[in-house]
Amino acid sequence: MLFVPLSLWAFHVALCRYRLGWRAVIATIAAGIVFHAIMIGSLPIFLAGRICVFVLDAIQVINPALILLIVMYFGRRRAMPAP
Numbered sequence: 001m002l003f004v005p006l007s008l009w010a011f012h013v014a015l016c017r018y019r020l021g022w023r024a025v026i027a028t029i030a031a032g033i034v035f036h037a038i039m040i041g042s043l044p045i046f047l048a049g050r051i052c053v054f055v056l057d058a059i060q061v062i063n064p065a066l067i068l069l070i071v072m073y074f075g076r077r078r079a080m081p082a083p
Contacts, residue, residue: 020075027075031067038063 011028014020038059046056
């Protein structure tokens with residue numbers, strides 16, 4: 001229950017104060033879904049013995065960088081065409 005109000009406040013600040021737009025908010029939500037899917041999905045694969053601990057560690061290290069790339073790519077503002 002703690003994360004919902006904090007997330008809503010962060011999105012409010014992003015939209016109102018920094019004027020990042022809905023693209024950035026939606027990209028952040030999508031990145032969070034991808035992040036959790038990778039984290040939750042890699043654990044059963046590891047427990048089943050399909051990947052070793054080194055691969056699991058690599059996934060957990062690379063995963064935040066992937067999230068950053070998703071938000072940076074999809075959350076950026078589109079360039080306005082020249083008049």
